[in-house]
Structure formats: structure tokens, C-alpha cells
Amino acid sequence: GESVGLHLPTLSVQEGDNSIINCAYSNSASDYFIWYKQESGKGPQFIIDIRSNMDKRQGQRVTVLLNKTVKHLSLQIAATQPGDSAVYFCAEYRRGSGTYKYIFGTGTRLKVLA
Amino acid sequence: DSGVTQTPKHLITATGQRVTLRCSPRSGDLSVYWYQQSLDQGLQFLIQYYNGEERAKGNILERFSAQQFPDLHSELNLSSLELGDSALYFCASSLGQGYEAFFGQGTRLTVV
Numbered sequence: 001g002e003s004v005g006l007h008l009p010t011l012s013v014q015e016g017d018n019s020i021i022n023c024a025y026s027n028s029a030s031d032y033f034i035w036y037k038q039e040s041g042k043g044p045q046f047i048i049d050i051r052s053n054m055d056k057r058q059g060q061r062v063t064v065l066l067n068k069t070v071k072h073l074s075l076q077i078a079a080t081q082p083g084d085s086a087v088y089f090c091a092e093y094r095r096g097s098g099t100y101k102y103i104f105g106t107g108t109r110l111k112v113l114a
Numbered sequence: 115d116s117g118v119t120q121t122p123k124h125l126i127t128a129t130g131q132r133v134t135l136r137c138s139p140r141s142g143d144l145s146v147y148w149y150q151q152s153l154d155q156g157l158q159f160l161i162q163y164y165n166g167e168e169r170a171k172g173n174i175l176e177r178f179s180a181q182q183f184p185d186l187h188s189e190l191n192l193s194s195l196e197l198g199d200s201a202l203y204f205c206a207s208s209l210g211q212g213y214e215a216f217f218g219q220g221t222r223l224t225v226v
Contacts, residue, residue: 045116101147
């Protein structure tokens with residue numbers, strides 16, 4: 001099916017280090033992107049979003065970078081904490097033929113090591 | 115709590131049966147999205163409604179259907195269930211097009 005991003009990899013980081021999670025998207029016409037965090041047994045939780053007229057957006061401990069030239073999105077988490085352990089999904093908001101939908105990548109599992 | 119409510123949380127049913135999953139969007143949200151998530155898989159977009167009208171279709175089987183009612187709640191109907199339909203089904207809502215979508219906690223469907 002339609003998808004954005006890579007096969008589910010696992011990123012292991014030491015507590016306190018910075019984490020960088022990457023995502024590639026395929027549709028250059030997409031103009032809105034969201035990062036979600038999904039903890040085991042729960043629904044995806046909104047983290048941060050960015051529109052295509054921006055290159056960078058910062059939140060609390062998180063930064064999203066958008067490189068439209070290479071169609072690449074990244075999520076940076078500063079001072080990673082055990083509570084950050086989860087699967088992270090990028091979502092691309094795609095318009096086409098009068099319809100609009102969010103297309104999700106397969107996700108990246110983040111493991112925080114104590 | 116995202117404000118999106120899904121019921122039931124768990125559902126176990128036999129092959130060939132039909133079930134209905136329900137979603138109440140956040141107050142004020144007009145768009146409702148349905149997603150399927152199989153074990154260790156990403157979120158597969160099924161269908162979207164906006165203010166009662168179907169707006170987008172994804173990888174939704176013909177055995178599946180959905181609707182959004184005047185009060186904006188939505189139902190996803192799954193019929194002639196197969197073992198492979200076992201998955202988490204998520205509903206999300208957003209204010210409209212191009213706004214962040216908030217997810218419910220999902221319905222875990224097990225077909226035996």
C-alpha cells in the first residue's frame with residue numbers, strides 16, 4: 001500500500017543523548033508533515049508538525065527538519081529520556097484528485113538505554 | 115487523552131461475522147480518518163470523511179464500509195471477517211484539511 005518512510009528500523013540511544021529519526025517521503029506535492037509517537041498499546045500521539053514553507057520547527061525538546069530538495073524529514077529529540085521509548089511515525093499529508101489523506105511510514109522504534 | 119473516543123476497546127469474533135467499530139471525534143472536529151494497524155506494521159489509511167461526506171479512500175476492502183453521521187461520529191463496518199482482518203483499528207479526527215489529526219486509543223479486533 002501507500003507508504004512514507006523506511007522499513008521499521010530500531011534506534012538505540014543512551015539516556016541523555018540526542019536522537020535523530022529520519023523519514024523519506026515520495027510525493028513532492030505534499031505540503032504538511034507530522035511526527036507521531038506511539039507507545040505500546042496506545043494510539044499515535046501528535047508530537048510536532050511542519051508545513052512545506054518551513055525548513056525547521058522547534059518544540060519542547062523536539063525539532064523537525066524538512067529538506068524538500070531530497071524529500072527528507074527528520075525528528076531530533078534532545079536529551080533523550082526513558083519515556084521517549086516508543087515507535088515514531090512520520091506522516092505526509094497528501095493531496096490528490098480533490099482528496100486529502102495522511103500517509104504514514106512504517107515507523108522507527110526508539111529504545112532508550114539507561 | 116486525545117479527545118477521540120473509540121468503542122469497543124477489544125473485540126473477539128469468529129470468521130464470517132460482521133462487526134461495527136465506533137468513533138466519536140474531538141469536539142469541533144469535522145474530519146474523521148480510519149486506519150488499520152497490523153502487528154508491527156505501520157498505519158494503513160482506510161478512509162476519510164469530512165462533515166458527513168466521504169473525502170478519500172485508501173486500502174479499504176470492499177467487505178469494509180464506513181459512514182459519518184450528522185452528529186459527526188463515525189462507524190466502520192467490517193463484514194465477512196477473515197483471520198487476516200485481525201488488527202488494531204484506529205480512528206483519528208482533525209478540525210479539517212491540513213490540520214493535525216488526533217488519534218483514539220484504537221479497537222483491537224481479533225478474528226478467530
